[in-house]
Amino acid sequence: MLIGDAERWGQGLGTDAVHTVIDACFGGWNLHRVWLRSEAWNVRAHRLYERCGFRPEGTLRQAAFLDGRYEDVLLFGLLAEEWAASHG
Secondary structure (H helix, E strand, O other), X not given: OOOOOHHHOXXXXXXXXXXHHHHHHXXXXXXXXXXXXXXXXXXXXXXXXXXXXXXXXXXXXXXXXXXXXXXXXXXXXXXXXXXXXXXX
């Protein structure tokens, strides 16, 4: 997900979008688990994912090649029961 206009950052658009996707995954498709990956440098995204209930699960070392160099990728996961406990 990318919100390209910096003037829109901090308005909750990312949180709303992630919540909508999670609701579809657990409520609509009845999934048990949702996971995502994020480049290690993207700390702002990590905070968003953790606010939405995702937990860090691991690091894929040097798994992405960006701007001529290898970067770590972080994995985050969320279980349906965790989402239900915090969002009824």
